[in-house]
């Protein structure tokens with residue numbers, strides 16, 4: 268008659284004894300994974316002010332906006348109407364570059380992209396995690412300028428992230444939007460400054476009953 272202990276000895280084959288080592292190896296793998304995830308997501312690439320990826324074509328906002336005087340909406344056509352702002356197609360660039368600088372290797376790349384239909388692979392600079400919801404048109408139409416969230420893009424040779432885009436940063440403005448609200452006609456004028464921001468901001472806030480949400484469900488839905 269075998270005791271219960273003996274039964275279990277026979278029921279489980281011998282390789283079971285090696286299990287702890289597998290757990291250790293597995294645990295080690297998990298540890299590496301966690302380190303990798305933290306390293307990847309919390310490295311400057313994704314969260315930090317100053318992130319400035321190399322773009323496939325050296326497109327300059329300073330030249331096109333400050334010197335040539337183009338409006339943001341010439342290229343970011345749906346920033347007033349949609350949650351996401353678009354980056355322009357190659358055809359938009361060719362409105363001018365069909366004639367201008369046609370011998371430049373960069374312009375040739377744009378032309379080729381329009382002919383083949385393969386878009387230029389611009390690298391995204393600003394990126395919120397998927398669990399956070401953001402909407403451009405709501406902000407633009409309330410009277411928040413691009414400059415409040417993207418800095419002086421009109422002066423940038425290469426776009427970089429100018430603000431933290433963290434939750435506390437979002438909430439700071441949602442609690443006191445009068446620090447940023449301006450008349451709609453100045454939203455796209457990044458160099459414009461009000462002589463009396465807070466007073467003007469308060470008036471706009473009252474007149475249009477602007478109340479940015481602070482509930483979790485405003486941004487996490």
Ligand code: HEC
Nearest residue numbers: 331337338339341342389390391392393413417420421426
């Ligand atoms: C002639 C077209 C053009 C105009 C005008 C223009 N942009 Fe852009 N914008 C681009 C292109 C192309 C990119 C993608 C390449 C890059 O990031 O430089 C871009 C990228 C951006 C980005 C970064 C997007 C990301 O990946 O996170 C921001 C922010 C931006 N533009 C803001 C503005 C603002 C603000 C204005 C007006 C002051 C403006 N742009 C005017 C063409 C334009």
Ligand code: HEC
Nearest residue numbers: 324325326331355359360362363364367368371372373374
């Ligand atoms: C309103 C007209 C206009 C539009 C639209 C426009 N550009 Fe330009 N672009 C110019 C002018 C003007 C220059 C300066 C040419 C010079 O230096 O003589 C220029 C210069 C450039 C240069 C420098 C070329 C070189 O090799 O010196 C690049 C690159 C460029 N543009 C990319 C773009 C891209 C990408 C777009 C679309 C997102 C775009 N441009 C849209 C007018 C325009």
Ligand code: HEC
Nearest residue numbers: 339343346351352353354393394395401406411412413416
């Ligand atoms: C209230 C803050 C805020 C304002 C105002 C704002 N943006 Fe953005 N923008 C963001 C955030 C946050 C992202 C990243 C969105 C994401 O990853 O979902 C972004 C992303 C972008 C992108 C990349 C495409 C996209 O939608 O993800 C472009 C282009 C852009 N913004 C252009 C503009 C322009 C042009 C203006 C002014 C007309 C503007 N933004 C005003 C916060 C803002």
Ligand code: HEC
Nearest residue numbers: 400401405409415432437440441444447477478479485486
């Ligand atoms: C500079 C000020 C400012 C910043 C920064 C800002 N917001 Fe807002 N937000 C506003 C204002 C103003 C409104 C409009 C409220 C209204 O119309 O009553 C708004 C509205 C919104 C709405 C729409 C709410 C709804 O009811 O649909 C969302 C979503 C939102 N913000 C998310 C964000 C997120 C996410 C961030 C950070 C990445 C952010 N905001 C950063 C000022 C700001």
Ligand code: HEC
Nearest residue numbers: 395396399432433434437438441480481482483485486487
């Ligand atoms: C105005 C928009 C906004 C509101 C309101 C908001 N969040 Fe967030 N939240 C964000 C954004 C944007 C991020 C991403 C931050 C980042 O990438 O650094 C975030 C990130 C988070 C995270 C991830 C951890 C972290 O801190 O990065 C948690 C958890 C979270 N929010 C919980 C909440 C809870 C709970 C509430 C309600 C009390 C809330 N949030 C309200 C915008 C908001």
